[in-house]
Amino acid sequence: MMDASVDFSKEMEALTKDLVGIRSVNGTAGEREVAEFILRWLRSFPYFTTHPERAFAQEIPGDGLGRENVFAYVHGTKEAGTGPRKTLVWHGHIDTVGTEDFGALEPWANDPDALLEKLLAEPDLPDAVREDLATGDWMPGRGACDMKSGDAVFLVLLTYLSEHTDAFSGTIVLSLNCVEENEHTGILHGLDVLDELKEREGLEYLFAINNDYICPLYDGDPHRYLYAGAVGKLLPCVYIHGCETHVGQCFEGFDASVAAAEVVRRINYNTALCDGYRGEYTLPPSVLKLADLKPAYNVQTAQEAWTYFNYFVHAASVADILAVLKGIVKDSMDEIAGRIDAEAEKYAKLAQQPVVPPNFQPEVMSYDELVAAVREKRAAAEAKETALDDELAAMAHKLRAKGRDLREISLAIVRELVRELHPTRPLAILFFAAPYCPANTLRQEVAGEKKLYDQLESLVSSFGEETGEQYKILQFFPSLSDSSYLKIDDTPESVATLYQNLPGGKTVSPVPTERIRSLSIPAVDFGCYGKDAHKWTERMYKPYTFGVLPKLILKAVAEFL
Template sequence: MANQHTETELQWNTPETLRALLCELVNWESRTTTEGEKAFPHRLAEKLKSVPYFEAHPEQLELHDAGLGRNSVTALYKNHKAQDTIVLISHFDTVWTEEYGALEPFAFHPEELTVKLHEYKDELPEEALTDLESGEYLFGRGTMDMKMGLALHMSLIEKAASEQWPVNLVLLAVPDEEVSSAGMRTAVKSLVRMKQEHDLTYTLFLNGEPVFSQEPGDLREYIYSGSIGKIMPAALFYGRETHVGEPLKGITSTFMASFLTQRMEWNNVFEETDHGETTPLPVTLQQKDLKAHYSVQTPYRSTALYNVFTMRRTAAEVMELFEGIAKEAVRACESAYTEVSEREGISKIGEIKLLKFEELMDYATNKLGEAEVKRIITEVSGDWELDDRDKSFKIVDTLMIECQELAPATVLLFAPPYYPAVNTSDDALVQELVQLMQDKATSLGTEVSQIHYFNGISDLSYVHYEDEGTGWKSFERNTPVWGSTYWMPFEEMKALDAPVLNVGPFGKDAHQRTERLHIESAFVRLPQMLETLAMHFCGK
């Protein structure tokens, strides 16, 4: 296939022009939940209009509502001789920048920041200082995670359209990946619609997340044939209040919480191993009591939020494990409480109950009526000062306040977000592509290893969903904000059944002040690797 355009006619086809594109994208500040995140997709769409193909086909460049004034962007290059379609996935939101301190004004200016850091050498960790002095890295917020992935996809689709490659490409750039993935969750429905409208066959979902180290000091480069899952079982502990001068008249929620947290932290019951890789152990992400102010009233309502990684387990299976551990915790708490009661010669205030949120909902609906329960959920969900985690706990707390006869009790629930694990390592196409990428990397003077589960959590979780039963129903029924401020398009996710792969640039220290991108990997090797991958679908 002869090139119809020379390199000089393409905007982003050299290391220098690609670097300039990345710096421009990083300059467009787009921290999650900011006005910059809202403005970014509009600027991106305007940028893509400079590609002649999209100037000629503006209808194939779309914005998709992602809620709260945010939008995703899709750009479809369609070759009418092809049905095979690669979906190029990236996110444009970044985490915040407080950790940069005096350097914060430079956080979104990679060239300036990389120069300025030489004045702050004594503040840099040894490895970051070595990389700075090597001249092999470009520093800045979003350089690694993950605007370089977007820049690479823009370069690829520009070249494919210019040279009329016989393959279809959908560039998808989404907001909110760093918090709740609202961008990707809403974009799933758009992808299903586009598939039908344009008669596309989705052949591969290709993410551009950067390489994440497997351990401190890891310098190896990877490609990923799956993405680890993340789910957050949580609990509200409702005790019995009393004055600190009469401690035995009540039971503190902090006392109750301690028994479950000790059993959840680092519990290898949740550990999964697949393809020789093992999930990190669960940890507590948050634990607090709900007293708004200091007083001598004992804390009687507390919450705990736990992080669990998954590979094969469904939400239903995680809840089953969680409930089993919670039963152990309640028995241990009861035993300790009984021992104190007998020692002090006092009567217990009651047995500690254990129930799931769906059971609390049934009880509250029977007592208060369906309309009142809906009113409570709607009122709490409408409080925009609270995030989805806080809303989840407040819904449970409000219902328990109306049903105090259940106390003391532990209520189990799920808190958003939920990232189902995805893995297509055994897919024949993925195996071909992994080998192709490894061979190409070798020809470029480096080595790339395969990892079966991307350990940074990614939007690939929302495609190729394989739950054959109703594993997700447990998540729906036990997530208090389900259907109001949080949802997942499970049926549409199942419809997007093409395999997944993540091929991205090498970098270090995502979400840290020293976030940086390897220049050779990003601007020299990855463009060639991605072009080789796309050409695999062109019969070349």
């Protein structure tokens, strides 16, 4: 039997410090280094010495840094079944964001003990942070909260269960992935391993437990949250091709950068675009880039500009989102055209000149409409038949091979198509770019998923009564997570609309949607507890993370295995 009184805290704290001590910033060789450390650590235990094939690394194909995922699995021996092995997946990520935000404290960003001393001596440390750290219950450091303490909890518990296989039936699979903090490359390749293990070991995946950080949602928030899914993310982009002019004749042109700024004004922070499910709402879109495309200084107004947004999703279809955004972009373009006319008229009166408003008539297209327009132009010109799809695919592959940013690849394709179309009036193109993070949750309208939700709700309710914690289950982990790639709630039609409007397609956004749909592993975030992830004041609360969370996870093992 599993002993609920076992204290794992010292071992988990020491391992967390070891993991934080390895600077595994996303996009650096440290991601491979931390994976190698974890694999060595696992293989130092008797179970994996006896079964070395049950702890292994998966190198990311074609990755210039040689980054790896780490997998391990333990079979329970409590009961011998005849059907598939009921299986829980424990998953997390091993990379972190950078440490530049620590400023002068950066040399200690990966040393929790030294950083604690430095922070407490910092005169400008926020009072709330100082109060936490002074208790001795909080561990600072990059990755302490997001999410190396969560990884350490999994690792210690897995090795504990490897020594008590008679305490549970079924299987536990550990999946620790690289490249989570931007492109989610680790989990996307890790799906191959989960699929292979399912077939080879005869596994039936019940659900996955993520240990990504949970945090208070407001000052004084007493809750510990479980998240029954992960928020989705789209990256809608708007490219604007204006009508250039010399600044000495500014009213004769349609400045693309001004129109892009108007698009940002209307979309950014717009709570009308918050997507809801069962009373939970996403945050509104946030602009991530806004730029004109002039290569150098001159006195010509911007002919081209573009912008893109983080757009969270709970339940809306891609088609509905596309339609709403297209309307906003059209209104933005018309607003700028009207403003130019109005200001040109005012200036003419001021300068006592004849009024000749330019009267621009902007057009807005989605990417699939742009492609159709180019096809139509080629057909009308009776041009030699060429495979446009093949041309665009070759362009995407060529640019990707050169290491171009994935968003820039999609933009380059749009620009090439617009160049061929050669518009004579202002034109905006609405398209999507990578990454695509599917939304998923335990849907209340799906019987099997509601049953699992109810089981988890009952589990944390009884556990909260034992521990005094106030648990609350929410449908969506509000920050981006690898859990997005274990289950997909978007319909095939919605996914098709996305890729029809994503220049470069699966070359730049290689989400294996059908494999995800086939595996369909519900993902629930239990989470280490902390504050200020991605900030220099990042810190993790040790009493909950190392004292309460392990018992909750073991309770889930006892309940489901």
